[in-house]
Amino acid sequence: MMTLLKYDFRRNWNTLLAGLAVLIIVQIGLALFFSEVTGSVVGVIAYVGAGVAIYVKMIKTYRSNIRSFNRRLVPVTGLSHVLSPIIFGTLCWLGLMVVAAIHYFIYSTTHTGINFTSYINDSGIHVSEILNVLLFLWWVAIFCIIIIFLSISIGGSFRFKTGPWISIVAFFVLINVISWLENIIFSGRFNSNELFHFTEESTALSTTSNRITWSDGTWASIIFEIIVAVILVGVAVYLNNKKVEV
Amino acid sequence: MSNILELNHVSKTYGGKKALHDITLDIAPGRIVGLLGSNGSGKSTLMKLVAGLLHPSSGDVRVTGKAVGLETKSLVSFMPDRPLTESWMKVRDAIAYYRDFYADFDQEKAKEMLDFMKLGEGEKVRHLSKGMNERLQLTLALSRKARLYLLDEPIGGVDPVARGKILDAIVKFYDEDSSLIISTHLVTDIERIFDEVIFIREGELVMREEVETLRLKYGKSVDEMFKEVYAE
Numbered sequence: 001m002m003t004l005l006k007y008d009f010r011r012n013w014n015t016l017l018a019g020l021a022v023l024i025i026v027q028i029g030l031a032l033f034f035s036e037v038t039g040s041v042v043g044v045i046a047y048v049g050a051g052v053a054i055y056v057k058m059i060k061t062y063r064s065n066i067r068s069f070n071r072r073l074v075p076v077t078g079l080s081h082v083l084s085p086i087i088f089g090t091l092c093w094l095g096l097m098v099v100a101a102i103h104y105f106i107y108s109t110t111h112t113g114i115n116f117t118s119y120i121n122d123s124g125i126h127v128s129e130i131l132n133v134l135l136f137l138w139w140v141a142i143f144c145i146i147i148i149f150l151s152i153s154i155g156g157s158f159r160f161k162t163g164p165w166i167s168i169v170a171f172f173v174l175i176n177v178i179s180w181l182e183n184i185i186f187s188g189r190f191n192s193n194e195l196f197h198f199t200e201e202s203t204a205l206s207t208t209s210n211r212i213t214w215s216d217g218t219w220a221s222i223i224f225e226i227i228v229a230v231i232l233v234g235v236a237v238y239l240n241n242k243k244v245e246v
Numbered sequence: 247m248s249n250i251l252e253l254n255h256v257s258k259t260y261g262g263k264k265a266l267h268d269i270t271l272d273i274a275p276g277r278i279v280g281l282l283g284s285n286g287s288g289k290s291t292l293m294k295l296v297a298g299l300l301h302p303s304s305g306d307v308r309v310t311g312k313a314v315g316l317e318t319k320s321l322v323s324f325m326p327d328r329p330l331t332e333s334w335m336k337v338r339d340a341i342a343y344y345r346d347f348y349a350d351f352d353q354e355k356a357k358e359m360l361d362f363m364k365l366g367e368g369e370k371v372r373h374l375s376k377g378m379n380e381r382l383q384l385t386l387a388l389s390r391k392a393r394l395y396l397l398d399e400p401i402g403g404v405d406p407v408a409r410g411k412i413l414d415a416i417v418k419f420y421d422e423d424s425s426l427i428i429s430t431h432l433v434t435d436i437e438r439i440f441d442e443v444i445f446i447r448e449g450e451l452v453m454r455e456e457v458e459t460l461r462l463k464y465g466k467s468v469d470e471m472f473k474e475v476y477a478e
Contacts, residue, residue, distance in 0.1 A: 003346045003347060006346070007343065007346075010334065010339075011332055011334060013334070014334065069299065069326055069328065069330055070330040070331070070332065070343075072298070072299055073297060073298075073299070073319060073324055073330065074319065074347040074348075075316060075317075075319040075320045075347065075348070076316075076347070077316060078316075159260055159261065160261070241315070241316075242301060243301065245299065245300045245301060246294070246299040246300070
């Protein structure tokens with residue numbers, strides 16, 4: 001699988017470098033020519049946009065891996081074709097976060113008036129809790145992409161020109177069925193809208209401690225989704241091996 | 247000796263259209279087999295089934311006795327009718343790609359073939375002409391020590407000089423312990439290298455014969471027999 005991952009990176013390398021260059025140019029432009037507030041807001045939007053672009057690249061990489069001759073002929077397991085784009089995207093996101101962290105470091109040393117670190121420290125939220133939230137967002141993205149991958153494999157199992165439309169229909173059916181199952185299983189036990197507990201301890205003068213902790217419902221939901229994800233990956237691998245044709 | 251390839255009552259349909267119908271054949275080791283037929287006769291479909299790119303609608307395909315799947319991908323070297331390289335690659339990247347994925351890839355043989363084909367390792371794949379690209383694809387396919395080589399139209403659309411070079415390379419670099427199936431409809435140029443030929447018409451196997459037998463029994467060359475079988 002590592003070999004497949006290596007070639008997923010090599011195939012996308014020019015696009016990744018070009019994207020990084022554009023992102024840096026945009027951030028420099030925002031810092032030099034826009035007001036602090038506008039620059040910050042648009043800057044964050046640019047990072048989110050880059051994250052979404054990586055997401056799209058993961059989908060294109062998966063589709064290419066299961067539909068191109070040169071990838072289908074190599075002796076690697078069907079599971080590798082699913083996991084490689086996921087690891088590819090995760091590493092790209094980590095790279096994006098490193099760039100964002102460097103950007104933040106430069107920003108905080110040049111803008112002494114605004115210090116997010118001290119703001120976070122003052123609010124009492126632990127770094128581990130922020131990492132928890134990021135990990136949760138990563139899982140949501142990965143779970144969703146596994147559904148998209150399976151939808152692509154379902155569409156690819158049909159030789160009709162309507163394959164992409166079948167994928168789109170399959171995606172919405174899968175999302176709704178999983179959501180329906182989740183509601184049936186957890187109905188009355190947890191509030192599905194309550195992903196995190198936000199607690200606040202305050203004195204009359206100031207907030208002394210904010211906590212972001214995962215609710216029981218979030219844990220149960222994630223365990224359910226992990227089980228579903230394993231099943232979906234298994235079905236995608238089966239379809240890729242037995243049904244998807246090039 | 248057991249067969250390298252076995253097809254048992256294999257059929258393949260695309261929607262309602264029959265691409266292959268009830269094909270049963272086997273290929274012994276050490277044979278160069280011509281898979282002949284006009285355009286759309288089912289040659290490429292048969293090769294893709296053996297390579298594992300397509301799945302049979304019915305029947306069974308086996309390579310060295312194993313059902314087509316992950317394991318047989320290491321045994322079969324397939325050169326399809328489109329490049330297996332990617333646009334970002336240079337020739338050396340294509341070589342590295344094969345070396346990384348296929349344990350049976352012979353780098354020394356690849357270098358020897360590149361010299362024979364007059365291909366530079368630094369050349370960009372997307373800048374190669376069709377003929378040179380065919381040479382590269384053949385180099386990649388034949389540099390593996392596979393049990394079964396499948397060459398789909400290896401001389402299709404290239405000039406006579408390139409054709410000669412490609413055919414010389416096939417004869418020079420082909421591993422005699424393995425079997426080689428070459429699909430083509432350009433029979434005249436290539437018939438000299440075949441041990442036997444299989445004729446496919448509209449998805450059905452219409453004739454299978456040793457080249458020598460064709461000459462002795464029918465008094466015809468492969469090309470003459472091809473024209474007779476596919477006369478409209």
